[in-house]
Ligand SMILES: Nc1ncnc2c1ncn2[C@@H]1O[C@H](COP(=O)(O)OP(=O)(O)O)[C@@H](O)[C@H]1O
């Protein structure tokens with residue numbers, strides 16, 4: 001198995017990746033969404049997954065989170081081959097996903113949203129309807145939001161009255177209640193303004209500090225370069241480059257996204273880089289930079 005192009009690149013980082021995808025291939029009917037895709041992420045590391053619309057980013061996240069099954073390829077979790085055939089498998093392993101639509105209940109308050117589906121019942125199994133330890137849930141909610149430096153006016157506010165950044169923060173905090181080792185974020189800042197984006201990026205840093213392995217999909221390379229350690233590029237469902245952020249430029253990443261040839265930059269870890277006409281990179285920088293939709 002050749003993993004050279006996507007191996008953990010910092011030799012000072014301890015140990016094996018928490019999550020390793022090898023040769024993931026996925027079809028939707030006749031559509032080949034992913035072909036032989038590799039990805040690794042280690043504890044305390046944030047890997048950005050980038051690529052144009054339709055590149056296969058969300059599909060890859062769905063394969064890891066058990067929503068979709070790959071036609072070929074394997075998933076290693078803490079070095080062991082695993083199958084993830086549903087959301088429950090992912091949760092049991094310690095893989096949490098925050099999807100773009102967040103799935104928060106607007107009419108419920110922050111505490112209720114955090115514990116939705118896992119209401120705590122003293123002495124009973126999780127999820128059983130009965131007397132819920134409201135005060136305990138509220139205390140844990142406040143503690144959790146505190147450690148993540150999420151500032152909310154009141155945890156008893158309905159989430160409908162929160163800002164987009166605060167809602168995203170609540171969704172991320174909720175994903176942490178199961179103490180996951182891996183956190184997958186699908187476009188967490190796509191709908192946010194500048195200040196709210198900063199709030200969410202700060203959370204990504206805190207996830208790393210807490211030792212989570214983070215995979216974050218983003219269209220915004222400024223965000224990616226601000227908080228991620230590595231960037232993995234997908235193009236037409238294939239790996240098209242992997243970069244160490246400290247050694248790469250946004251232009252190099254854009255070239256990999258668009259298929260333009262950026263030359264042989266030192267930080268480029270071009271796995272299976274395909275040669276395509278140059279000249280799209282500048283447009284793409286513009287497009288990506290302006291993406292707040
Ligand atoms: N449920 C689906 N049914 C059929 N095709 C799909 C489905 N989901 C995604 N695709 C296709 O798979 C490819 C990858 O999509 P996706 O993973 O959503 O890309 P990205 O998240 O990078 O924009 C695209 O060609 C898309 O049209």
Ligand SMILES: [Mg+2]
Pocket residue numbers: 057058059
């Ligand atoms: Mg997507």
